[in-house]
Amino acid sequence: MGKYHYEQAIEQSHNLLSLAKQQENFYYVTKAYNYLGHAYTDQEDSARARKNYTLGLEYAQLSKNDTVLMHSYNNLGNIYSEIPETQEKGIAYYNKVIDIANRIGATSELIAPKTNIGWTYMDDGQFEKAYPYIDGSLELMNSLVQAKPEYLKEIDYFYSPIYMLHGRYYSHKNQFDTAKNYFETSIQLAENDSLIFEAAEAYDEYSKMLARQGDYEAAYKAQQKFIDYKSMFFESEKLKQTEIANAKYNLNQYKKNLLIAEKEQMYQNDIISKSKEKVIVMVFSSVGMIFILVFLYKVNRDRQNLIEKLKVKNVQYRDAKIEAEKLSLLKTRFFSTVSHEIRTPLYGVIGLTSLLLEDKSLNKHKGDLKSLKFSADYLLALINDVLQMNKMESNEVKLENVVFSLKDLMKSIVNSFEFTRVQNKNNIILDIDPKIPSFLIGDSVRLSQILMNLVGNAMKFTERGNIHILAKQTNTSEGKSSIYFEIKDDGPGIPESKKKVIFEEFSQLENSNYNYQGTGLGLPIVKKLLKLFNSKIKLESKEGQGSVFSFSIDFNVDNTIKEVEKVEVETYAIDYIGRKKILIVDDNRINQVVTKRILEKKDFDCEVAGDGLSAIEQVKTGSFDLVLMDVNMPGISGLEASKEIRKFNKDIPILALTAVEVEEIREEIQGAGMSGFIIKPYDVQQFYQIVYKNLSLSRLTEKA
Incomplete structure (x- = not known):
């Protein structure tokens, strides 16, 4: 095109376009459309130029080639920036080039769009807006040439x-x-x-x-x-x-030659038609062609109608998909916000109730306090179930691999149901196969959720009966252990017609135990969590004869940890002696009181900071052994405060206190330099263990 041979350029570009589309080579399809756009731009046919550049952009996006994508955006920027009414649209395209160049580190590609933006603003009289772009372009060029x-x-x-x-x-x-x-x-x-x-x-x-x-x-x-x-x-x-005029003339001449050739063909056909035999053949051929053409016309018309309908439906489906994604995002944000807002006051309720239960002067109210704590725990479980289901629907749940003791996990689950067991006058029989390795590798949190839901379901439908919890090793090979789990109850059983329904969300069977109603989410959660483990839930039940839920999971075995060593570490953490000073950072006064009273029961010295800035100053001027840092606070957040503290104190343990689902902010907590986290509302004994563990690790670090 440098010599303005536009007809050849357009013809060759169309040839390239045809070949590239046949081979589905989006890169060269984009190049062909851009060549056509350049040709029409030189011929001052801006409408055709814009159309070809736009088509080029669509295929550039399909090609996933950043270079041609940048050139396509730049071409459209040149078209739109020349027109005052579409100037901002042109600048937006230039900025897209800048974004891609910055992302892939193509510094030399930044010069053209920055210069073009500056030139556009300057022609519009916006000199101050223009200057950063033209000066930035000059600096880029100088740095490139210098390097x-x-x-x-x-x-x-x-x-x-x-x-x-x-x-x-x-x-x-x-x-x-x-x-x-x-x-x-x-x-x-x-x-x-x-x-x-x-x-x-x-x-x-x-x-x-x-x-x-x-x-x-x-x-x-x-x-x-x-x-x-x-x-x-x-x-x-x-x-x-x-040259443009010649090109247009040549194109017109080409059309005239084609018309002459068609007339010559018609003349030859007239001569041929004089032959009687050929006339008959032509008649029959024409009739056949008419039928074919009519048929093809009808097929084509129907096809066009279907295509138009399909386009309308595609637009509707696309809009519906976008709307559904927006609603899903809003729902996720809503659940996350609601969970935080509900968990924060629950922390106060559960914490204060736990403290009051330990007050011997309130023994006559002990039953009421236990009921209060049970209700709060139930409300927390309800929130967790709804959030868990929402996260699984959004595909946000991923399995983690951590070392854990199955024996300790199952004993902890049994202990958590002690209040409900006594209330329903049930017996829990725990049977753990001694052949199961001491330490397994897998997602203990998700396994705990599965077992808690199944045991809770059995407890819900059983009164004055037995609940059997079994864990048995069925196979072991090459560092793997297959564990079979079974939860059996003496409850009323499940009718055959209801066996599929109970695994649907919010579905419940009639239950005479009005003290333990549920959301109908427990079993659907179990089913979806087991899918993550590549396992399935099995159900055996007859009406009036109880129910048996079972499943199997493969775990890796960890042979590097000895059980004796683990006991020594835990004992050291729990029996940790020494008066330590802890800073509690929380903007909620009730939470401050609860956390302080829980810690003071174990003879810790506590100070309180109501915001992140106060916490930073108190750590600078005071001598603390550990910091409990609330994550969400007005002004400077707990994460930002932790980053500031780490600038002058690398060793002090900082534990995050959060009511948000920890998967949502785990990376942010680690990035802020925090030592660990405690989810509110928390179990008091678990709270003590985490505090003791971090204090003991800190002490070991100091000795080292």
């Missing part, structure tokens, strides 16, 4: 227009000496490289500046230079217009 001098050959043609734009800016600021230096440098570069258009632009703007300065003689000379270069540019444009 790799060979870059100069690739980008030297940018220097002249960028210096000219700097001259325009400083002329606007009335800093004429600086502007003069930039204009003269721009002119020199343009003349050295024979850049006619750039030289004309520079002399024109230089002449305007000299006239404003009052140097009319120099302005006149610069204007003469501008006229000379403009004449040269017009000669080039005249040649270009001539």
Whole structure:
């Protein structure tokens, strides 16, 4: 296209387009559309140019090639920025080029869009908006050339227009000496490289500046230079217009030749039709062709109608999908916010209730307090069930691999149901196979959720009966252990018609135990969690004969930890002796009181900070052994406060207190330099264990 052979360029671009589409090569489809866009741009057919550039952008996005994608955005930026009404749209396309170049580290690709944005703003009279872009382009070019001098050959043609734009800016600021230096440098570069258009632009703007300065003689000379270069540019444009006209003429001539060829063919057909035999053949052929054409017309019409309907449906489905994604995101945010807002006051309720239960002077109210704590625990379990289901629907639940003791896990689960067991007058029989390895590797939290839901379900439907919990090793090989779990109850059993229904969300069977109602989410959660373990829940039940839920999970075995060592560490943590000083950081006064009273029961010295800034100052000036840091606080958050503390104190344990689901902020907690986390509301004994563990680890670090 450098010699304006537009007809050849358009024809070859169409050939490239056809071949590339046949091979589904989106990269070359994009290139072909961009070539067509360049050809129509030179012919000043902006409508066709814009259409081809837009199609090029669509295929550039499909190609996933950042280079052609940047060129497509830049082409559209050039089209739209030339029109005042669409100037901002053009700048938006340039900014897309900048975003991609920054992401992939293509520094040289930043020069063109930045220069174009600055030029657009300057032509619009927005000089201050323009300056950061043109100055940034110049800095980029200088840094590239300084790092790799060979870059100069690739980008030297940018220097002249960028210096000219700097001259325009400083002329606007009335800093004429600086502007003069930039204009003269721009002119020199343009003349050295024979850049006619750039030289004309520079002399024109230089002449305007000299006239404003009052140097009319120099302005006149610069204007003469501008006229000379403009004449040269017009000669080039005249040649270009001539070639365009020739191209259009050649295209028209091609059409005329085609019309003549068609007329000749018709004449030959008339001659052939004089033959009787051929006339008969032609008649029958024509009739057949008519039927075929009618059939094809009908098929094509039906196809077009179906395509139009399909387009409408696709638009509807796309809009529905976008709306559904928005609603799903809103639902996730809603549940996350509600969980935090409910868990925070629950922390106060559960914490204060636990403290009151330990007060011997309130023994006559012990039953009421236990009921209160049970209700709060039930409400917390309800919140956790709803959140768990929401997370699984959003595919946010991922299994983790941690070392854990199955024996300790199952004993802990049994202990957590002690209050309910006594209330329903049930017996729990725990049977753990001694062949099961002491330490397994897997997601103990998700396993605990499965067992808690199944045991809770058995407890819910059983009164004055037995609940059997079995864990048995069924197979072991190459560091893996297959464990079979079974939860059996003496409850009323499940009718055959209800066996599938109970695994659906919010479905419940009738239950005579009104003290233990549920959400109907327990078994659906179990089913979905087991799917993550590549396992399935099995149910055996007859009405009036109880129920048996069972499943199997494969775990890796950890042989590196000895059980004796674990007991020693736990004993050391629990029996930790020594008066330690702890800073409690929380903006909620009730939470401050609860946490402080829980810690003071174990003879800890406690101080309180109501916000992150106070916490930073108190750690700087005081001597604390551990910090309990609330994550969500007004002003400076707990995460930001922890980062500041880590700048001057690397060793002090900082535990995050949060009512948010920990999976949502685990990475942020670790990134802030926190030692661990405690989820509110928490179990008091578990709370003590985590505090003791971090204090003991801190002490071991100090000794080392």
